[in-house]
Amino acid sequence: MADPSTYRPRPGEVPDRPGVYRFRDQHGRVIYVGKAKSLRSRLASYFQDLTALHPRTQQMVTTAASVEWTVVSTEVESLALEYAWIKEFDPRFNIKYRDDKSYPFLAVTMGEEIPRAQVMRGAKRRGTRYFGPYSHAWAIRETVDQLLRVFPVRTCSPGVYRRAQSSGRPCLLGYIDKCSAPCVGRISPEDHRALAEQFCDFMEGETGPHLKRVEREMRAAAAAQDYETAARLRDDAAALRRVVEKNAVVLPDRTDADVFGLAADELEASVQVFHVRGGRIRGQRGWVVERVEDVDEAGLVEHLLQQVYGDNPTTTVPREILVPHLPPDVAGMSAWLTGQRGSKVSIRVPQRGDKRALAETVRTNAEQALNLHKTRRAGDLTSRSQALSELQEALDLEESPLRIECYDISHIQGSHQVGSMVVFEDGLPKKSEYRQFVVRGEHGDGAADDTAAMDEVLRRRFSRYVAERDVAATSEEAAATSEGSDAVAGVDDDGVPLRTGPVDPTTGRARKFAYPPQLVVVDGGQPQVAAAQRVLDDLGVDEVAVVGLAKRLEEVWLPGEDFPVVLPRTSPALYLLQHLRDESHRFAITHHRARRGKAMTRSVLDDVPGLGPARQAALLKRFGSVKNIKAAPLEEVAAVKGMGPRTAQAVLEALGATSAAGEQPTDGDAGSGADHDTAERDSATGARATGDLAS
Secondary structure, eight states: OOOGGGGGGGGGGGGGOOOOEEEEEETEEEEEEEEESSSHHHHHHTSOOGGGGGGGHHHHHHHEEEEEEEEEESSSHHHHHHHHHHHHOOOOTTTEEEEEEEEEEEEEEETSSSEEEEEEEEEOOOOOOEEEEOSSSSHHHHHHHHHTTTTTOOOOHHHHHHHHHTTTTTOOHHHTTSSSOOOGGGSSSHHHHHHHHHHHHTTTOOOOHHHHHHHHHHHHHHHHOOOOHHHHHHHHHHHHOOOTTTSSSOTTTTTTEEEEEEOOOOEEEEEEEEEEEEEEEEEEEEEEEEESSSOOOHHHHHHHHHHHHOOOOOOOOSSSSEEESOOTTTHHHHHHHHHHHHHHOOOHHHOSHHHHHHHHHHHHHHHHHHHHHHTTTOOOOOHHHHHHHHHHHHOOOOOOOSHHHEEEEEEETTTEEEEEEEETTEEEEEEGGEEEEEEETTTTOOOHHHHHHHHHHHHHHHHHHHHHHHHHHHHHHHHHHTTSSOOOOOTTTOOEEEESBBBBBTOOOOOSSSOOOOOEEESSSHHHHHHHHHHHHHHHHOOOEEEEEETTTTTEEEETOOSSOOOOOHHHHHHHHHHHHHHHHHHHHHHHHHHHHHHOOOGGGSSTOOOOHHHHHHHHHHHSHHHHHHOOOOHHHHTTTTTTHHHHHHHHHTTTOGGGGSOOSSTTTSSSSSHHHHHHHHHHHHHHHHHHHHH
16 A cells, blocks of 8 residues: 655646646556546645545545646646546546447448348457347347348348349348349448438438438329339338337427436445437436545546547537536537537536426436346445455465456367466456467477466466566666667567566556566466465566466465365355366467467468468469469469478479479470489488478
C-alpha cells in the first residue's frame, strides 16, 4: 500500500486550468482517468486525510504511485480526451459499463460490393449499418423473412455465394424469390445496392412510402386483371404491415430519441435505454455497472453518455436524449454530442406527457434488471472481494492477489505440446492478456513430460519479465531524457527486442509480460508446484506466490509443503481457483486442437525442400490441384513465378511424377559420361540437402 504523500505534486506545479489527469500504479499502468475544470483543486482533493475520502477513492490513491495531467483549452476537449483515455487504458478504478447480455443486431454490410443482411453480435464493423438491438436472434430472422418478400437482398454466407457463382445456379432463396440472386447475374450490383438501401430505409422508419408503393402497384395489377401479381403484392403489403405492427408507436411521428433509465444502490447501478426512431421503439439495451468510482447519479449518466456515444460507428446520436439526471456539465456534453452527430443534440429530463411516461417504463426495466442481476450474483463485487480476501488469508499473502495468472499444458501422448496462460484481474478474466505457448523442448521436439513443459513455459514468461524489469531499472535516466522514446535495449532469449521500460509511455500499456502477478496458479500437484517455484527461484523473482490446484480432490498445494491446503467446498476462494483452472484448461485445449488440426491437413507439398507457402500458393493458383501439378511438364512448373528448374524438379520428384525432363537425354552431348556423372553429383547434393532439412 503506497503513501499518497510520496507522489503528491507540489501545489505550484499543478495549473489552475481545465484538463485531464491519470493516476498510475507502481508498474506504470494507468488505473484511473478523470477530468476537471480546475486541475489544481481537483487533484488537491485526492491528497487530503485518508479517513475523509470515500473507501473506493482511498483504495485508488493508495494503489497509485504517480499522477500526471494534460491541460486542455476547453471543457469539451477535456470530455473527449477523458473518454479517449478511458477507452485506451481501460483503468480498473473507472466505471465500466458492460452489457448485461450479448444483444444481436440486424446488420447490412453496405461496405461490401454485394451487401448482405445478417444477424450479428460482438464488435461492430465500419461500413455496416446496424438496426436494433433486438432481444432475440429469432426476432431478427422473423423480420428479415417478412421483408425479403419485398426487398429480396442477399442473406447467404460468402461460401454459399461463391459456390453459386461458380456453379451458375442460385441457392434455394433465389429459386423461391426471396433473393434477387446477384450471384448469377439476375440483378446488377448497382441495382442490388439500391435494393439494400431501400431495405435500410424501411428499417430506419421510412415505412409509409414503401407500403404505399406496394399498395399502388397492387391496385394497378388488379385493374390490369393481372390477378397473380396483385395477389403477390397483396401478400407483400401484409408482410410489411406485420413488421410495422411489431413496433408500437410510443411517441409522435418523426421523434428520434434515446430514453435512459437508471436504478442504483451502494455497489452497482443498472441502466436501460429504449431507442425510439420515427416514434417507434426500435431497440432496447441494458448495462450493469460496478460503482468502483465515487460518483453520484449525475456522474453515472455522464460516463454512460460518453461510452454509448463515443466513437462507436453503430450508435447514431439522436436529436434528443432523455435522461433521469442531467450530467454535471450538460453544456459541454451537449456540445460534444453535437460534434458527434453533426447537428444540434438536446439533453433533458422529461417532466410530463408521453415522454415522462416512457421514461418511467424504462426506469422500471432498469430496476428489474438490477434485481435480477443481484439474484444471479454474476458480477457481484462483494463476492469477488470475499474470494480474493479468502485467498490472501488461506495462502498467507502480503496483499490481495488482484492479478492472478494460471498455467496449463495440453498434448496427446507428448505430441503437439502447448501451454496456456490466462489472467484474472480483480477476480474477472482479462482475455486481452491471455497468452499461448508452443512447447519446444530441449531439442525442438517437445518436452519430456508435463513438469518439463511447465518449466519451459514459466521460464519463458518470467525471463521476459525479468529482462524488461532490469532494463527499466538500469535505463530509467535514459528513458526520462528521451521523453518516452521506444529505444531498443538488446534482445531476450527468444530474440525479441527489449525496450527501455515495461510500459509504453504513449499508450500506458504493458509490453508483453511486463506486469507481474501477485499469484501464479498451476494445474497440478506437488511436482508442478515445485517446478514453478524452481523457475521463479532461478530467475530471482521473489514477489510472486505459487500454488497448484490438483484435480482429484481440489487440493491447493504450496511449495515445500507436505500437506495441501483444503478449502471448504462452498468457499468463494476455491470457486475462483476452479474457474481459473477450468479457463486455462479450455484455452490450452483450444490451442492444442488448432495445432493438431493444422498438422493433420498438411499437404505433400509441405515436404518439398525450399517450397514455402508463397510458392505453394503460386503453384496451386497456376495448376489448380496437386494432381495437375504432377501431370505438368517440368518446363511449365519451372516457369511459375518464384520457381526454377531445381525446385520444380524437387516438386515433381516429391509427387512421384515422370516428366520429360527426367528421362535420359537422347543427343550425344547431353548423354556423355561426364554430364551423367555431374547429374549424379547434383542428385546426391539435393538428397543431402533434403536430409538436412528433414532432420
